[in-house]
Amino acid sequence: MKILNPDLKKTNTEQVHRNWTQTAAFLCLRLSLIVVFLILMVILYDITKKGIGVISWLFLTEAPRTGMTEGGIFPAIVGTFYVTLIATLVAVPLGIITAIYLNEYALQGRLNRLIRISLRNMAGVPSIVFGLFGVALFVQRMGFRPSLLAAGMTLGLLTLPVTVTAAEEALKAVPKSYREGGLALGATKWQMVKSLVLPPAVPGMLTGVILGLSRAAGETAPILFTGAAFFLPYLPDSPFSQFMALPYHLFILATQHHDISGVRPLAYGTAFVLLVLVFMLNLSAVLLRYRYRKQIKQF
């Protein structure tokens, strides 16, 4: 067959070239994700491999002994539990009410935009700055001294943006028809919000609460000066006592201890427990979100 268009052959090679470029480019992009995956795996593998051997019933239930070179991390686990609990008690009501205001009550005006900008900006405030804020406000001005309460409230404010964002997402997922139906039947705004919008949004909000929890549990910088203690042989007995916390304990064992290489296994064990704790929280949030999304789709 006679080729009518002499350019046709050229176009074909160009086509091949273009396809080849695309394949190579996509490969590079995929490679970048593989790199990130490998980074993650190396971190998890290293900490798990060297940390899991340290874990025993005693490690989880005993206090540190003989200058923190032996014993376990029980007070740190308890301290992290308490401080996270206080943070949640602060962040959850404030976060949910803020979300309800932004999504149900606020007019799309200047104030609304200002609040949103502040929230996004708050999420970007360095955690150490929150620590200083906590020192100035809770420890000194309010007179809490370094304590569970001061540290918990600092962490609560730090996690507020996470909670608001998640709670708002949950409210947005509730269909508009719910609200219109309620109002059409003569319900007031608050009646409508309380009995029609909030109930289906609860699981979604719970996701946000758990995400906030996991963020608070892992933070170190904000509690450095607001209540975390180097070493305490006893458990905190009131909101005004100081406490040990897992992330701070890891920091101490890794950098501040007099026998750093000697306590390295303990540091790995602590890191492992902290990772497991945070991942369990994140995983439950993901599972909850997954189930909840399925449910919402059925509406």
Add this chain to the structure above:
Amino acid sequence: MHNFKENAIKYFFMANGMLSIIILLGIFYLLLSRSLPALQNVGLTNFFAPGYWNPTAYTTPQYSILNLIKGTFMVGAGSLIFAVPLGVACATYLAEVAGAREREVLKPIIEILAGIPSVVLGFFGLVVVAPVIAELFGLNSGINALNGSILVGIMALPTIVSLAEDAISAVPQSYRHASLALGATKWQTILRITLPAALSGIIAASMLGMGRAVGETMTVLMATGNALAKPSSFFDSVRTLSANIAIEMGEVPVGSVHYHSLFFVGFVLFMITFIINLLADVIFQRYREEI
């Protein structure tokens, strides 16, 4: 009566909604008022004069934060050098190439990475990455700005990926369709149409990553060595603004000039991140509106 209750609830919610504004203003006010005694004693210019940070010197204490600022930006910039290309590549793949099912498997990787506490990453840098760096470059210690940059980069990566992915996904389908209809390949469309259209969003994402990197505390505290000398290369140990506060705040006598100057360091750090974040936010929102 009913009306009164409704209004009370409304205003209660509104007051609560303004909490974030109050907290931001409160941080600004408290940090500034706590640093005023230091500003009066040391003088604003001395904080930015050439010299060192050495408030506990026996004869003449020095309060220059220039080296701290330099250290902060070295680690911040160093982390972005690899976190931005890597993050944008990941975001492009997730938004444009990966199928729905593939994305559902890949996205948790980024989320898990975001969930790792910074103190754990710092620990990892200290015990695993630093020795590798020392060996690779023949150094005595790998605890330096490079180590900090790598770890802070990992820390900032999830922020960059998820925001850049948002920005890329926000580019209207019609752009892509038009390009494909003209005979461009998928890759040509991504490279010449989608990515340029999303550019300002990607820049905003990178800036927010920078904001995170500059404010990061525990990772740099554990991974960079915290030396006060003037850093000249990435193999030097550096101290950042955030690490400086973390190291000294616990031991300083309350009410001393040193104590108040640490609040000033915090104030400077707050202002730097605030400006970066605000700029990024403005760019991002404008991009969203345009698209």
